[in-house]
Amino acid sequence: MVSIFIDGKTMSTAKADIITQLQRDILSLQGFKTVPNNVVQDVGLGAIKNAFPNASFPLGAIHEFIAAGAEDATATCGFVSGIIAALMRNSGALIWISASRNIFPPALQSFGIVPDKIIFIDLQKEKEILWAMEEALKCKGLAAVVGEMQELNFTASRRLQLAVEQSKVTGFILRRNSRSINTTACVTRWQITSVPSELAAGMPGVGFPRWKVELLKVRNGIPGKWEMEFSGGRFRHISTTVAIPWIQKKKTG
Amino acid sequence: MQKRFVSIWFRHLKTDWFIRRQPLLKNAPFVLASPDHGRMVITATNIAAETEGVYTGMVVADARVLISALQVFDDQPGLSQKLLTGIAEWCIRFSPAVAIDEPDGLILDVSGCAHLWRDEKKYLADIYKRIKQFGYDIKLAMADTIGAAWANARFGKASPVIETGQQTTALLSLPVAALRIDPLIRVRLEKLGLRQVRDLISIPRPSLRRRFGQHLLQRLDQAAGYEEEWITPVQPIEPYQERLPCLEPIVTATGIGIALQQLLDTLCRRLQQEGKGLRIATFKGYRLDGKIETIEIGTNRPSCNTKHLFKLLEIKIDSIEPALGIELFTLVASKVEDISITQENLWENNGGLDTIELSELLDRIEGKIGSNHIHRYVPDEHYWPERSFKLAGSISEKVQTSWKIVRPRPLQLLFKPQPIEVTAPIPDYPPMLFRYKGKLHKIIKADGPERIEQEWWLQEGQHRDYYVVEDEEGKRYWLFRSGHYDAAKTYQWFIHGFFA
Numbered sequence: 001m002v003s004i005f006i007d008g009k010t011m012s013t014a015k016a017d018i019i020t021q022l023q024r025d026i027l028s029l030q031g032f033k034t035v036p037n038n039v040v041q042d043v044g045l046g047a048i049k050n051a052f053p054n055a056s057f058p059l060g061a062i063h064e065f066i067a068a069g070a071e072d073a074t075a076t077c078g079f080v081s082g083i084i085a086a087l088m089r090n091s092g093a094l095i096w097i098s099a100s101r102n103i104f105p106p107a108l109q110s111f112g113i114v115p116d117k118i119i120f121i122d123l124q125k126e127k128e129i130l131w132a133m134e135e136a137l138k139c140k141g142l143a144a145v146v147g148e149m150q151e152l153n154f155t156a157s158r159r160l161q162l163a164v165e166q167s168k169v170t171g172f173i174l175r176r177n178s179r180s181i182n183t184t185a186c187v188t189r190w191q192i193t194s195v196p197s198e199l200a201a202g203m204p205g206v207g208f209p210r211w212k213v214e215l216l217k218v219r220n221g222i223p224g225k226w227e228m229e230f231s232g233g234r235f236r237h238i239s240t241t242v243a244i245p246w247i248q249k250k251k252t253g
Numbered sequence: 254m255q256k257r258f259v260s261i262w263f264r265h266l267k268t269d270w271f272i273r274r275q276p277l278l279k280n281a282p283f284v285l286a287s288p289d290h291g292r293m294v295i296t297a298t299n300i301a302a303e304t305e306g307v308y309t310g311m312v313v314a315d316a317r318v319l320i321s322a323l324q325v326f327d328d329q330p331g332l333s334q335k336l337l338t339g340i341a342e343w344c345i346r347f348s349p350a351v352a353i354d355e356p357d358g359l360i361l362d363v364s365g366c367a368h369l370w371r372d373e374k375k376y377l378a379d380i381y382k383r384i385k386q387f388g389y390d391i392k393l394a395m396a397d398t399i400g401a402a403w404a405n406a407r408f409g410k411a412s413p414v415i416e417t418g419q420q421t422t423a424l425l426s427l428p429v430a431a432l433r434i435d436p437l438i439r440v441r442l443e444k445l446g447l448r449q450v451r452d453l454i455s456i457p458r459p460s461l462r463r464r465f466g467q468h469l470l471q472r473l474d475q476a477a478g479y480e481e482e483w484i485t486p487v488q489p490i491e492p493y494q495e496r497l498p499c500l501e502p503i504v505t506a507t508g509i510g511i512a513l514q515q516l517l518d519t520l521c522r523r524l525q526q527e528g529k530g531l532r533i534a535t536f537k538g539y540r541l542d543g544k545i546e547t548i549e550i551g552t553n554r555p556s557c558n559t560k561h562l563f564k565l566l567e568i569k570i571d572s573i574e575p576a577l578g579i580e581l582f583t584l585v586a587s588k589v590e591d592i593s594i595t596q597e598n599l600w601e602n603n604g605g606l607d608t609i610e611l612s613e614l615l616d617r618i619e620g621k622i623g624s625n626h627i628h629r630y631v632p633d634e635h636y637w638p639e640r641s642f643k644l645a646g647s648i649s650e651k652v653q654t655s656w657k658i659v660r661p662r663p664l665q666l667l668f669k670p671q672p673i674e675v676t677a678p679i680p681d682y683p684p685m686l687f688r689y690k691g692k693l694h695k696i697i698k699a700d701g702p703e704r705i706e707q708e709w710w711l712q713e714g715q716h717r718d719y720y721v722v723e724d725e726e727g728k729r730y731w732l733f734r735s736g737h738y739d740a741a742k743t744y745q746w747f748i749h750g751f752f753a
Contacts, residue, residue: 071728071751074665078753081664093606095614104666104750105630105642109656111664111753116645116652117606120628121618132618139614194753196697196727205700206661206723209753230753 027053027220043086047237048213048228053220057083060168062160064152064186066175066216070102073176075194075211077103078111080172082230084144085112087170092143095136097121097129099148112233130156137163137171148174157184189217195227210238255417258484259348259361259377260402261384261393263337266357268299270336271326273388283324286313296328300390333357340384341487343543346581347380349494352484358406360399360484367395369498373414387543396420399484400476404431421477425451432472438465493531493586495520502541502578509538509570509579514563516584521557530555530592536566538579546573550620553612553648555590561613565620606648615648632656636705638666638749660703661721663731663750670733670747677746679738683720687732689748694724702734715743721752729753 042049043057052058065080067073088094096103096118105115121136123129126149133147137160152173164171173186181189191214197207208231215223227238263269267285272278282302286293293313302323307316317323333356341351341359350362363376370376373395384391394405394413401420405413408431415423424431427450429442442465447453453461453473462470474480495516503509513536524530532555538546548569556562573579615627629645631652677684683699701720707713715736723729729752736744 070665071730074663074751074753077664081753093608093611102665102667102750104638104663106632106656106658107662107664107666109658110662115642115656116629116631118629119606119611119615119648120630122626122628123622128622132622135614135617139610141608141610194727194729196725197723197729204698206698206721206729206752209729210727211753 024054043083044234045083046228046235048215048224048226051215051218051221051224058187058219059087059170060164061187062157062164062171062173062185064157064173064175064184064189066178066181066189066191068177072191072193073174075209076174076190076192078209078230079190079192079211079213079228080146080174081108081111081113082235084146084172085233088113088117088143090143092117092141094118094143095121095139095145097123097132097136097145097147099123099126099129101148111230126150130159133171133173134159134163137169138167139169140167142167142169144170144172146172146174148176150176150178151180152178152182152184154183154185157186161185161187187219188215188221190215197229254364256362256364256397257367257373257395257417258397258399258402259363259380259393259395260354260399260406261344261359261361261380261391262406263340263357263359264390264392265297265299266333266336266389267297267328269389270332272299278324281324282307282320282322283326284313284316285328286325287328287330293325338487339543340387340389342545343539344380345488345583346498346539347376349488349496350484350486351488352486354403358403360402362484362486363395377413396423398476398478399482400433400472401478403433404476407431421454424476425449425454429453432469432476434469434472438469441465493520493524493529493589495584497582497584499580499582502575502580503538503582504575504578506570506573509573509575509582510567512582513566513570513584514559516582517559517563517566520584520586521559521562524557524586524589524592528592529589530557531562531586531589533586533588534562534566535585535587537583537585538573538575539581539583540575540579541577544576546575546579548572550616551588551624552616553619554609555592556609556613556616557592558609558613561616565616568617568620612648635708637708638662638705640708640711661700661752663729664753666731666750667748670749673732673746673748675732675734675746677734681718683722684732684746687722687730687746687748689730694728694730696722697725698723719749 045057049055049057065076067076084094094113094117101120101122108115121132123132129147129149133145136142136145152175160171193212195210195212197210199205199207208229210227210229213226213228217223229236229238268283280301282305283299284295284302284307285297286295295307295309295311295313295316298307298309302320305320307319313325337353337359341353344351344359344361348361348363348366352360354360367373367376370379377393377395381391381393392406394402394409394415396402396405396415397417397420401415401424404424404427405415408427428448429450430439432450458470471480475482497512497516503512531552533549533551535547535549540546548566550565618627629648630642631645631650632654633640633643634654635641674688675684676686681702683696683701685696687694687696699720699722702718704716704718706716717733717735719731719733721729722732730748731750731752732746732748734744734746738744
């Protein structure tokens, strides 16, 4: 191997390259599948990015969000909309499946989503939602599929995961008032809660939406807690809480 | 191709139907009657009554003299039309063009159909046998013209099949009534001793026209084939239609699936060649017992993708009840549109709403769950929150106005504003406290008011003063007071949505 390093800077970049290569090898040994076309799309999550394998938000996978009440569900919708807006930038369509939908379409505009590009499918039964979600996830060319449901068992989540592995569509499951937080085949599990907004000192009124983002589980990554704000059409990182202890981290994945 | 027609004459259409419904009546004399000038006049008789000398047009009282045990039923207006339509639809298994011939017959355009039964005699025998099984007493005949077939069915004594070109010869020996002419003209002809068609043929045409009018000549020409005559089929022939007769009746879902696949293959091949795609398709199964099983699908955009259409129809195969078996399947594309042929993409495209995959997905969901579950919204020019968006008519509807957000709007909007209890300083400060679903929220930060007036030309009511508020937990709400503060306390506070 012939390589001449002229100065220290080149040397450090070469080292970094080797380290990323090694990290990738380790991940592939652990069974992590990379996106085949290698197009890493930045969804604008800023500091959270480092929690994911390869430091990129997993696309072509299922993400699970849990929320307790209507307020937290709205916060979750806001956070998800921010991510989806980035995915829809390449003129893809979004399918939103739910049983009791309260989304106010014009408001999605403020999260960067064009509301007329969304197709809402309103169903009554959880079973129908799962069926429609699976069918939608099999459909290539969609930017994302959002499904609002209460329960999601392991088998159902595996079916969804198998569907996205073929089509590379990203799925978001918003679980509201779930009775039990069971094991699922989703790559991540999030919990988003609203926190008081802050404006510049002395300014009256309500500020930009601000959330506590908890990444409870992430396959091959590092769970953590962050405080994020959505302003000016992008996520802004406010602060990071210490990551979850090593023991808990080991259990995930 | 030489045109061939079959005329079927139901001799006792209505009474046969009564016997079919009440088999006990089979050997008893009975008639159908309807009131006419204060009397009951017989409109239909069965064979048993006919042999005793009762005929149509007789008064019931007179008939009772002949047969004391005569049973009389009320005739229903429009009954024969209804029965004939049903039988005509059933007869589509023999020929796609079947017309009703009021009051008691059917005309089938069988050009190019009979060879499927190997020869015309066998074809007629099959029709006769099948209709006879239902209990109808019929006579039928086949000829090159409708007139000749009609005449031969009702008055012919020889073979029911008149060979091609022989219709004039066959007509000669028939009575003039066989020409489908006005009864008045028939009576006049008979008075003059012109009893058979052969007597008329020899008379010069101008003198016939002068004495009996153009109608008689027209009927003669139609019967002889000098003038063309058309029928109006009960079901207009669909241009995109495929038929699949089965050797053995099909009873299993697998069998139906195979039949469907075959029909779709041929139909889609044809559509593809013509650059068309179907929007609505109807798949029908003709059952042995005369019922027709139908399933229908619609697509969001014209499609000739066999695989996709098969999937859509396959979901509904369960709803077909084959009973004793299905002997004929038809597939009709009742709505067809031009397809815009696009080059296949080498790369996956994120083509927005206009992709084939998406419309096929929506078709599948519509087929399984129903179309009223799929919604898409476009903006509408209203400030009133509930009216600021409207349902799009179709997936391809273009947005007329842009989505405007001037003031903050909640991500989740309650379908109906919920009343809340509020502590608020007057005149127009945001509330300090509010109680929603039993929980007390202390408001820390607030924005507002934003007044939205009622659109009085659409709805009467009070204006709303909206406030964006944040409680001590950082949860954000959209509250409003409807109306002004006044002594009569007509105002009320509501919660209308949640901010992210």
